[in-house]
Amino acid sequence: MSLVNYATREITCKIVYYGPGRSGKTTNLHYIYGQVPSDRKGRMVSLATQTDRTLFFDFLPLDLGTISGFTTKMQLYTVPGQVYYQTTRKLVLQGADGVVFVADSQARQLEENIESLQDLHANLAEHGIDARLVPLVLQYNKQNLPPELILDMPAMEEALNFRNVPAFAADALHGPGVFETLRGISELVLRRLSGATSSTPSATSGSAVGVDAGRR
Amino acid sequence: MTLVAGRTGRGVELDERYTFDGFVVGSANRLAVAAALAVAESPGNAYNPLFICSAPGLGKTHLLTAIGHHATALQPALRVDALTLDEFVRQLHAAVSMGDTPAFRHGFRDTGLLLIDDAQFLSGRRETQAELLRLCDEVQGDGRQIVCTGDRPPADITDIDEQLAARLAAGLVVDIGLPDYEARIAILSAWCTQRGVSFGPGAIAALGRVDVRSIRELQGALNRLIAHQAAGGRDAMVGVADVQRLFPELREAPRSSNGRLVRPSGASAPAPAAEFLNFISEVSSVVARHVEPWRTRLGEAAAWWTKEGYRVDVLDRALRAETDPGSAELIATYEYRVAELQALENEATAIDPALAGSDAFHDPANIAAAEALVVQARSATADPSVADPDDFEDLIDLTDLTDLTDDDAPDMPLIAPVVSPVVAPVVSPVVSPVVSPVVSQVVARVVAPVAAPAVAPVAAPVVAPRRSRATPLSTVLAEDTFFLDDEKVVWDWPDASGRVIEEFR
Numbered sequence: 001m002s003l004v005n006y007a008t009r010e011i012t013c014k015i016v017y018y019g020p021g022r023s024g025k026t027t028n029l030h031y032i033y034g035q036v037p038s039d040r041k042g043r044m045v046s047l048a049t050q051t052d053r054t055l056f057f058d059f060l061p062l063d064l065g066t067i068s069g070f071t072t073k074m075q076l077y078t079v080p081g082q083v084y085y086q087t088t089r090k091l092v093l094q095g096a097d098g099v100v101f102v103a104d105s106q107a108r109q110l111e112e113n114i115e116s117l118q119d120l121h122a123n124l125a126e127h128g129i130d131a132r133l134v135p136l137v138l139q140y141n142k143q144n145l146p147p148e149l150i151l152d153m154p155a156m157e158e159a160l161n162f163r164n165v166p167a168f169a170a171d172a173l174h175g176p177g178v179f180e181t182l183r184g185i186s187e188l189v190l191r192r193l194s195g196a197t198s199s200t201p202s203a204t205s206g207s208a209v210g211v212d213a214g215r216r
Numbered sequence: 217m218t219l220v221a222g223r224t225g226r227g228v229e230l231d232e233r234y235t236f237d238g239f240v241v242g243s244a245n246r247l248a249v250a251a252a253l254a255v256a257e258s259p260g261n262a263y264n265p266l267f268i269c270s271a272p273g274l275g276k277t278h279l280l281t282a283i284g285h286h287a288t289a290l291q292p293a294l295r296v297d298a299l300t301l302d303e304f305v306r307q308l309h310a311a312v313s314m315g316d317t318p319a320f321r322h323g324f325r326d327t328g329l330l331l332i333d334d335a336q337f338l339s340g341r342r343e344t345q346a347e348l349l350r351l352c353d354e355v356q357g358d359g360r361q362i363v364c365t366g367d368r369p370p371a372d373i374t375d376i377d378e379q380l381a382a383r384l385a386a387g388l389v390v391d392i393g394l395p396d397y398e399a400r401i402a403i404l405s406a407w408c409t410q411r412g413v414s415f416g417p418g419a420i421a422a423l424g425r426v427d428v429r430s431i432r433e434l435q436g437a438l439n440r441l442i443a444h445q446a447a448g449g450r451d452a453m454v455g456v457a458d459v460q461r462l463f464p465e466l467r468e469a470p471r472s473s474n475g476r477l478v479r480p481s482g483a484s485a486p487a488p489a490a491e492f493l494n495f496i497s498e499v500s501s502v503v504a505r506h507v508e509p510w511r512t513r514l515g516e517a518a519a520w521w522t523k524e525g526y527r528v529d530v531l532d533r534a535l536r537a538e539t540d541p542g543s544a545e546l547i548a549t550y551e552y553r554v555a556e557l558q559a560l561e562n563e564a565t566a567i568d569p570a571l572a573g574s575d576a577f578h579d580p581a582n583i584a585a586a587e588a589l590v591v592q593a594r595s596a597t598a599d600p601s602v603a604d605p606d607d608f609e610d611l612i613d614l615t616d617l618t619d620l621t622d623d624d625a626p627d628m629p630l631i632a633p634v635v636s637p638v639v640a641p642v643v644s645p646v647v648s649p650v651v652s653p654v655v656s657q658v659v660a661r662v663v664a665p666v667a668a669p670a671v672a673p674v675a676a677p678v679v680a681p682r683r684s685r686a687t688p689l690s691t692v693l694a695e696d697t698f699f700l701d702d703e704k705v706v707w708d709w710p711d712a713s714g715r716v717i718e719e720f721r
Contacts, residue, residue, distance in 0.1 A: 006535045007532065007536060009518060009519065011503065035492045036492050037492060064496050065443075065496065066516075066519045067443070067446055067496070067499060067503050068446075068504055068511075069511075069513075069514065069515020069517070069518060069519045069520075070507070070515050070519075072503065179491055179494070179495050182495065183495060186495075186498070186499055186502065190499065190502045190506055191502075192506075193506035193507050
């Protein structure tokens, strides 16, 4: 997908929310949708089953108005998390400018998180894309749940963030962390406007390691 | 990461934006700036070490970086190593893990000016403290300079070795306070100039009164105002009322975090519109950082004039160029043409109100069409019986136009390119915008039989805005020609002597 079109003075980016089923991808979009002034949001398309599970994908177009002279639009997509919608996930990933991986912080969901992350990398590979080159942020959702049910931030980092990308804790149902995540991925994606995208965007801002690690 | 002196080193790249020139001095930072200048001008001789402390976002890093730039500008051979404390830790760790600590130490052997940012993160890092103390001894012992920044004085850093704290405070510890009102206005004005934005009367003064706790917050406030003007305020410039409406909640704005992980807070979320506006503000800031400034200038100009109803093809073509095709000059030229069109439209509308809003008055690349319309309107209403015979006394033959020079017509009003498309091929190369009323009369007379045979042979001259020979346009263009895609566009604007202005498309 073309990020910037000088002929039409448009910046358009496609961001895909990826993650295991029930991790909160659609909830993220619903929260964002609820915060956008009515004159700025397109119709959110959500194809869901009767039990409110995403059947195909959610799509939320966001019109950010004119920024630096460019009409700036974001297209937010979610994929269905269930394993049997593999084809759909692959399709939605096509042309993505950035990916938000929404992980479920519940301890019992750890395996699903890891499988989904592996699935993401496999699907990107099938598109011929080096996963290391795609702007990616992690969101550890449901951090508001009781501590005994969830993995804390360091544990989630240890389990999932082997690429050392920006990560955000969130409670998508109530909002904290949702816009921080969107800001994080937007920053990574928009870096490409200057062709300055780094394959490992946060390689220099990683977690504290080495001498005196963990003191901050 | 760079060393300013251009030698291989271990520091971070100094941000080119952060110089003393770009640092607004006020009562809250005057002492710090003076100390920083003294150190930059004479490393190792003024205050050694210099420790600059302040709350986050008040300019510590800017000042630290400015010292590096200024010092290397004065002493190109000086080696400057600039590191964040984290980077220092990372390098030390790498050396330790490879069992090569001596190499780490050796790396600072030639450092003339050592700049360390965020020294407060020394807290609890015993190994790092020990190494830094050893380094301080070595660097200072050789008369070389150390400058550190932190969010508190050395003695207030928790869990820091007393000896190191004393060493860091032994030179001079200066703090930077919150900018006062005048400083905030100066900072905002400088940013507006840099970014080429302007607001309605009083908006900046009102924004300066907003209570902020850091320069970053002030920058965020300005970004938000810019975003509001660009994205929300479609019909009018942002004014005082908008500022007051936008910033009542600024004190409650989320604080920026130093860490990567953003933990959900129990605090209530900002109002929906505010949260989304904050997001747009952030995106605006990112876009501004990553889109080349000339594209931003062109994009904003194109967006603005499109909204005003003008054709912007020429700006759009320029936007697609690989490199800056002289955007500032092009925009200035374009805006001058718009002004010409507006004057023509006013004149035409005065004659015939039905001409208001005609497409011909909205294409700055084709002023001839607008002028033709004006000529047509004048011709339609002109009464030949009242023509003043004096109008004809200076009539010259069309063939003389090729000899027209400034000396021939020192007081000629400057007007937009000629008249009618019918005539343009014949006269535009020579007549163009610098045309006297006399020439207009000649042209009108010549054209009349073709364009409007039923109308009187002499029409009143086209009166367009008079352009002073001192106009900045006379000096703006360094190059007369540039190419856009496969279409050649020649801009041949007047030189300092007021040479004829021409444009070919």
